Amino acid sequence: MDETALQRDFDATIDADDRIEPRDWMPDAYRQTLIRQIAQHAHSEIIGMQPEGNWITRAPSLKRKAILMAKVQDEAGHGLYLYSAAETLGVSRDELLDKLHTGRQRYSSIFNYPTITWADMGAIGWLVDGAAIMNQVPLCRCSYGPYARAMIRICKEESFHQRQGFELLLTLSNGTAEQKAMAQDAVNRWWWPSLMMFGPPDSESTHSEQSMRWGIKRFSNDELRQRFVDASVPQAEILGLTLPDPQLRFNSETGHYEYGDIDWSEFKRILAGDGPCNAQRMAHRVKAHTDGAWVREAAAAYADKRAAREEGAA
Numbered sequence: 001m002d003e004t005a006l007q008r009d010f011d012a013t014i015d016a017d018d019r020i021e022p023r024d025w026m027p028d029a030y031r032q033t034l035i036r037q038i039a040q041h042a043h044s045e046i047i048g049m050q051p052e053g054n055w056i057t058r059a060p061s062l063k064r065k066a067i068l069m070a071k072v073q074d075e076a077g078h079g080l081y082l083y084s085a086a087e088t089l090g091v092s093r094d095e096l097l098d099k100l101h102t103g104r105q106r107y108s109s110i111f112n113y114p115t116i117t118w119a120d121m122g123a124i125g126w127l128v129d130g131a132a133i134m135n136q137v138p139l140c141r142c143s144y145g146p147y148a149r150a151m152i153r154i155c156k157e158e159s160f161h162q163r164q165g166f167e168l169l170l171t172l173s174n175g176t177a178e179q180k181a182m183a184q185d186a187v188n189r190w191w192w193p194s195l196m197m198f199g200p201p202d203s204e205s206t207h208s209e210q211s212m213r214w215g216i217k218r219f220s221n222d223e224l225r226q227r228f229v230d231a232s233v234p235q236a237e238i239l240g241l242t243l244p245d246p247q248l249r250f251n252s253e254t255g256h257y258e259y260g261d262i263d264w265s266e267f268k269r270i271l272a273g274d275g276p277c278n279a280q281r282m283a284h285r286v287k288a289h290t291d292g293a294w295v296r297e298a299a300a301a302y303a304d305k306r307a308a309r310e311e312g313a314a
């Protein structure tokens with residue numbers, strides 16, 4: 001088939017809301033957009049292990065430690081599913097990691113903030129994972145099959161993450177005055193960065209329009225941000241905590257909560273590499289990769305040996 005016919009088939013698949021699979025022809029821009037988004041998502045999962053890993057040795061009880069370890073391990077797993085989904089588009093994991101390590105691909109802005117108290121584990125679970133679920137549930141219907149399928153399991157695990165964060169904050173909020181203050185301080189610090197996770201406002205989102213036409217994104221950045229605010233306000237009330245936005249109010253005409261201005265200059269600074277923890281996160285990631293080189297080499301040598309043995313036996 002010539003390119004026009006291939007493009008027609010691709011467009012028909014998208015219009016019918018069917019899935020594109022790795023064997024199918026796809027426009028190069030569609031492939032590159034998916035590689036960019038899936039890689040950024042995968043990188044976010046593995047960098048996202050760092051702020052929480054910081055608290056594993058200091059969790060206040062055996063139960064909390066076991067829960068946190070399970071959560072951080074889940075995130076490594078999400079990274080693996082996502083790198084595998086990206087590999088179906090013709091890029092290797094090595095290539096993607098190299099782009100992350102040399103600053104040619106991004107990870108989510110949210111992981112450039114420090115986790116300074118135990119309550120941050122609760123705020124990350126409740127707000128950061130809550131924002132992630134809001135953004136990622138629609139990705140289960142993404143037009144690219146391997147990404148959509150990876151997202152189903154990821155979202156199930158993210159729900160557990162979100163609930164554990166909520167429960168952690170609820171426990172602190174019902175604890176001593178100091179514990180409640182610690183929970184409130186964490187929510188104050190994580191609220192605005194969580195709103196930024198959804199990306200720039202629609203008017204400044206370079207990729208949204210095309211990604212929505214291709215069925216990669218199902219809702220715009222602002223739509224998802226609004227849903228998140230609407231879901232979070234009643235949850236904050238149950239927690240007995242406030243959200244740090246004096247302009248937050250329910251608009252009975254629209255049925256939505258209105259919220260104050262987001263400091264987009266902070267978001268831009270973080271994307272430019274100048275957030276509180278950008279340098280630390282990257283240095284740690286590169287060191288972990290370098291320190292792990294012997295494991296990759298050993299695994300490759302073992303695989304070669306096994307292949308040679310099997311060939312000999314055949």
Ligand code: BYC
Nearest residue numbers: 041044045048107108109132196197198199205206207208
């Ligand atoms: N941080 O045109 P736009 C998790 C960039 S993992 C950094 O709207 P798009 C978790 C964007 O890349 C959370 N950069 O872009 C893990 C673009 O720059 P480039 C990660 C951002 O792609 C462990 C430019 O801004 N989730 O939750 O249509 C523990 C213009 O933006 C951000 C995902 O990755 C940001 N927040 O929409 C706990 C989900 N926002 O690439 C939790 C999948 C925007 O042109 N990704 N940029 O240089 C998506 O849904 C979309 O990529 C986004 C952005 C909504 C994030």
